[in-house]
Amino acid sequence: xxxxxxxxxxxxxxxxxxxxxxGKAAAPKSGASSAVTKGGTLTVLAVxxxxxxxxxxxxxxxxxxxxxxxxxxxxxxxKAGSSEIVPDLATDLxxxxxxxxxWKFTLKDGLKYEDGTPVKAADIxxxxxxxxxxxxxGGPDYAQRLLVGGTEYKGPYGGRHLASVEAPDDKTIxxxxxxxxxxxxxTVTLPTFSPVPEAKDTKVEYDNRPFSSxxxxxxxxxxxxxxxxxxxEHWDQGTDPVRLALPDKIHVxxxxxxxxxxxxxxxxxxxxxxxxxxxxxxxxxxxKILPNPQAKERLFTGPTGCTxxxxxxxxxxxxxxxxxxxxxxxxxxxxxxxxxxxGPNMADIATAYLPPAMTDGTTQDVFQxxxxxxxxxxxxxxxxxxxxxxxKLKLTASTGSSTPVEVSIQESLKKIGIEVEIxxxxxxxxxxxxxxxxxxxxxxxxxxxxxxxxxSSFLPPLFDGRSVKQTGNSGNVAFFKxxxxxxxxDEIYAITDPAASKKAWRDLDxxxxxxxxxxxxxxxxxxxxxxxxxxxxxxxxxxxxxxxYAVIGVKKSS
Amino acid sequence: MIVYALRRLAAIALIxxxxxxxxxxxxxxxxxxxxxxxxxxSCTTERLADVRHAMGLDxxxxxxxxxxxxxxxxxxxxxxxxxxxxxxxFGYSWQYASPVWDLLLDRLxxxxxxAAGAAVLWLVVGVVLGIMAALRKGSLLDRGIVLSALATTSxxxxxxxxxxxxxxxxxxxxxxxxxxxxxxxxxxxWAASLLLPWITLAALYxxxxxxxxxxxxxxxxxxxYIRTARAKGLPERTVVVKHGLRSTMTPxxxxxxxxxxxxxxxxxxxxxxxxxxxxxxxxxxxxxxxxQPVVLGVTLLAALFITxxxxxxxxLYGVIDxxxxxx
Numbered sequence: 001x002x003x004x005x006x007x008x009x010x011x012x013x014x015x016x017x018x019x020x021x022x023g024k025a026a027a028p029k030s031g032a033s034s035a036v037t038k039g040g041t042l043t044v045l046a047v048x049x050x051x052x053x054x055x056x057x058x059x060x061x062x063x064x065x066x067x068x069x070x071x072x073x074x075x076x077x078x079k080a081g082s083s084e085i086v087p088d089l090a091t092d093l094x095x096x097x098x099x100x101x102x103w104k105f106t107l108k109d110g111l112k113y114e115d116g117t118p119v120k121a122a123d124i125x126x127x128x129x130x131x132x133x134x135x136x137x138g139g140p141d142y143a144q145r146l147l148v149g150g151t152e153y154k155g156p157y158g159g160r161h162l163a164s165v166e167a168p169d170d171k172t173i174x175x176x177x178x179x180x181x182x183x184x185x186x187t188v189t190l191p192t193f194s195p196v197p198e199a200k201d202t203k204v205e206y207d208n209r210p211f212s213s214x215x216x217x218x219x220x221x222x223x224x225x226x227x228x229x230x231x232x233e234h235w236d237q238g239t240d241p242v243r244l245a246l247p248d249k250i251h252v253x254x255x256x257x258x259x260x261x262x263x264x265x266x267x268x269x270x271x272x273x274x275x276x277x278x279x280x281x282x283x284x285x286x287x288k289i290l291p292n293p294q295a296k297e298r299l300f301t302g303p304t305g306c307t308x309x310x311x312x313x314x315x316x317x318x319x320x321x322x323x324x325x326x327x328x329x330x331x332x333x334x335x336x337x338x339x340x341x342x343g344p345n346m347a348d349i350a351t352a353y354l355p356p357a358m359t360d361g362t363t364q365d366v367f368q369x370x371x372x373x374x375x376x377x378x379x380x381x382x383x384x385x386x387x388x389x390x391x392k393l394k395l396t397a398s399t400g401s402s403t404p405v406e407v408s409i410q411e412s413l414k415k416i417g418i419e420v421e422i423x424x425x426x427x428x429x430x431x432x433x434x435x436x437x438x439x440x441x442x443x444x445x446x447x448x449x450x451x452x453x454x455x456s457s458f459l460p461p462l463f464d465g466r467s468v469k470q471t472g473n474s475g476n477v478a479f480f481k482x483x484x485x486x487x488x489x490d491e492i493y494a495i496t497d498p499a500a501s502k503k504a505w506r507d508l509d510x511x512x513x514x515x516x517x518x519x520x521x522x523x524x525x526x527x528x529x530x531x532x533x534x535x536x537x538x539x540x541x542x543x544x545x546x547x548x549y550a551v552i553g554v555k556k557s558s
Numbered sequence: 559m560i561v562y563a564l565r566r567l568a569a570i571a572l573i574x575x576x577x578x579x580x581x582x583x584x585x586x587x588x589x590x591x592x593x594x595x596x597x598x599x600s601c602t603t604e605r606l607a608d609v610r611h612a613m614g615l616d617x618x619x620x621x622x623x624x625x626x627x628x629x630x631x632x633x634x635x636x637x638x639x640x641x642x643x644x645x646x647x648f649g650y651s652w653q654y655a656s657p658v659w660d661l662l663l664d665r666l667x668x669x670x671x672x673a674a675g676a677a678v679l680w681l682v683v684g685v686v687l688g689i690m691a692a693l694r695k696g697s698l699l700d701r702g703i704v705l706s707a708l709a710t711t712s713x714x715x716x717x718x719x720x721x722x723x724x725x726x727x728x729x730x731x732x733x734x735x736x737x738x739x740x741x742x743x744x745x746x747x748w749a750a751s752l753l754l755p756w757i758t759l760a761a762l763y764x765x766x767x768x769x770x771x772x773x774x775x776x777x778x779x780x781x782x783y784i785r786t787a788r789a790k791g792l793p794e795r796t797v798v799v800k801h802g803l804r805s806t807m808t809p810x811x812x813x814x815x816x817x818x819x820x821x822x823x824x825x826x827x828x829x830x831x832x833x834x835x836x837x838x839x840x841x842x843x844x845x846x847x848x849x850q851p852v853v854l855g856v857t858l859l860a861a862l863f864i865t866x867x868x869x870x871x872x873x874l875y876g877v878i879d880x881x882x883x884x885x
Contacts, residue, residue: 048847049843051653134605134611134612135639137596137598138596139598203641204639204641208654222664223656223661224839224840225664225835226835255830255834255843256833257833263724263728267729269731271734272735428590428848472601472602472603
């Protein structure tokens with residue numbers, strides 16, 4: 001049994017014990033009189049503050065995990081350490097009566113806020129509405145894009161309400177969408193679909209004190225300094241299929257030095273024994289952790305769910321020719337790219353756009369190119385395309401990212417007579433540059449992390465030609481337009497059967513790969529080292545491999 | 559002296575206004591757009607315009623600047639969000655959802671504690687060792703002190719901090735990792751949490767002060783009036799402390815004022831390494847997140863401290879050296 005499976009087993013045991021009414025679930029460890037119990041304080045060491053904890057504004061994956069696991073529940077959520085969805089506030093995964101354009105959810109009984117008042121459907125409607133107010137900006141925009149009238153709606157603060165979200169009674173909420181959305185049960189895992197009572201809405205300042213419907217409430221929050229969570233006594237574990245809420249208290253200490261955090265967790269003395277890092281270990285930290293067997297034992301690594309790519313600007317010649325794109329793809333030594341990323345501990349090689357979390361752990365490989373590349377095939381494809389070498393191409397690289405990856409690509413393409421000039425662009429304007437049809441170079445390094453593990457959150461943003469604009473493109477930075485692909489996307493949106501939908505997205509992935517508007521390079525992984533008295537640690541595949549705070553706890557010696 | 563002080567205060571106000579205008583202009587010219595940052599990942603042009611309007615960033619830059627200045631004295635309402643920012647309003651951090659002034663006040667205690675403790679340490683160590691080295695010029699003690707000072711000056715502050723963390727906290731387990739407590743809550747915990755940061759900063763500055771004191775003291779002790787004092791039969795302690803040190807302190811006090819003033823606005827590396835939530839760490843995070851109102855606020859505060867410290871030092875010259883006259 002691997003370490004992580006073992007810990008998952010502990011979590012399952014704990015869950016079973018808790019559901020059975022037992023307050024204490026023993027997890028004996030050979031040679032030690034210690035037990036896993038509810039209680040203790042889990043310390044989280046963070047470099048900086050959360051971007052946002054307001055559920056209407058929270059749109060970074062680890063912070064979404066933190067918020068939805070601890071402070072506010074959503075209609076649907078993910079199982080511990082899994083990309084499988086389960087009902088959370090709702091009784092089921094939602095029902096749709098008109099081919100996926102209208103979705104209805106019913107709230108469970110016994111759902112309460114931290115003050116003991118009941119959670120009502122109108123509170124979820126309020127949060128969905130406030131997420132569209134310009135004052136409360138920065139959050140996921142799925143509600144705005146999907147709901148009828150969402151694009152024009154400016155939030156509830158002027159007394160205006162969005163008719164396409166209905167709360168006919170305290171238990172029922174209905175969403176009317178612009179298009180069929182078979183993926184909507186995944187969409188409502190986002191914090192936009194958690195409850196915020198209108199009476200507790202402090203608008204911009206709600207970010208400093210979200211009102212809890214989860215297992216913990218905020219005892220103190222000094223932004224950039226610390227966040228202290230204590231138990232929400234009104235949270236009922238009987239209504240919650242996922243969260244164990246093991247520690248009595250969670251203390252997030254912000255403003256710590258990144259390297260010092262790793263050193264402290266390796267030493268794991270005093271309070272650090274019950275601590276976890278907020279940020280993942282970079283290559284430098286891994287070089288300290290991996291040679292240390294005790295520290296390595298406490299390193300939890302998982303895939304982020306993101307796919308990193310090399311983008312071809314299809315507006316530029318000769319990249320408008322699929323054979324040239326395929327030649328470049330064939331020439332890339334992905335093992336070298338992987339090494340540039342920090343080796344197999346930091347990245348896996350990608351051969352498709354959709355990450356394995358969306359394809360039941362399997363990977364597609366349309367072109368079957370060896371990981372080290374196929375130079376002969378690449379040269380033949382270039383010749384077939386009638387491209388004379390040497391060919392000069394520019395590759396935009398962000399000054400804030402890993403330039404060894406760009407250098408690795410440069411070296412690979414040199415072998416087939418393509419001279420790549422790396423064009424470093426400041427990180428603050430990188431995405432503006434590559435998303436601007438007038439400024440983008442021939443090549444750029446890019447990556448996409450879905451908001452939930454469903455093809456709709458991955459392939460349409462990257463390849464729906466209808467989204468391409470002159471400037472400000474995000475996702476479709478290859479400026480790829482194919483009406484046949486767009487039509488196929490619309491067809492898959494309407495599939496409400498999860499298995500059929502998954503297969504359809506996977507097939508579309510292969511179909512787009514044939515045209516290769518972007519070349520998949522690697523699947524980033526992240527590792528987190530925990531203190532020696534932390535139990536139940538497991539990476540979550542949906543939230544950028546962050547440790548799952550639904551099941552994590554601390555060991556108490558007896 | 560009062561007229562002199564008032565004139566200097568007026569000059570400080572003018573300097574702050576100029577710094578404010580320049581910093582404001584720089585932020586306006588930067589490619590970073592706070593509205594775009596706030597707008598989110600897939601921001602549309604229409605949404606961006608709405609967000610910019612809500613934040614009040616759609617106004618001409620001059621109007622924004624005037625509004626900023628007015629807010630310092632009279633407070634203001636921010637954008638269309640209805641957020642009230644009471645005077646003194648140094649802008650609003652959209653990142654922290656808080657008036658900048660509140661953030662500055664909140665962090666000032668940490669930075670002031672760090673700066674004050676370190677300053678006492680480096681001033682005492684620096685001046686005492688500097689005098690000892692000067693009085694025994696050329697001796698083994700002098701060479702030892704000078705060499706140590708040189709080595710410490712060469713060591714970057716992050717190296718000193720990293721060594722202290724490694725040997726004292728992680729390996730030696732002599733102290734827990736600093737967990738800042740306000741002095742009024744628990745003075746012992748306050749001192750314990752700042753001990754290593756004080757030593758880190760003091761090690762850096764003390765080395766400079768040793769060299770400065772030594773050089774100044776050697777020069778002073780060679781002055782004819784010192785020889786006269788000795789010829790008059792004054793005890794050596796009186797000669798050194800009353801006549802030598804007093805004169806030596808003038809250049810030291812000048813540099814001390816500037817150093818302390820600058821440090822009050824935060825010691826970025828030390829605060830970051832030890833996880834101290836001071837103004838330096840606030841600035842570090844604000845730069846990383848393009849939180850321009852906070853950066854502007856800290857810049858103004860730093861300028862205020864440095865200019866005020868200079869004024870205090872200039873006024874103290876008269877106390878140290880009665881020959882000084884204010885004109």
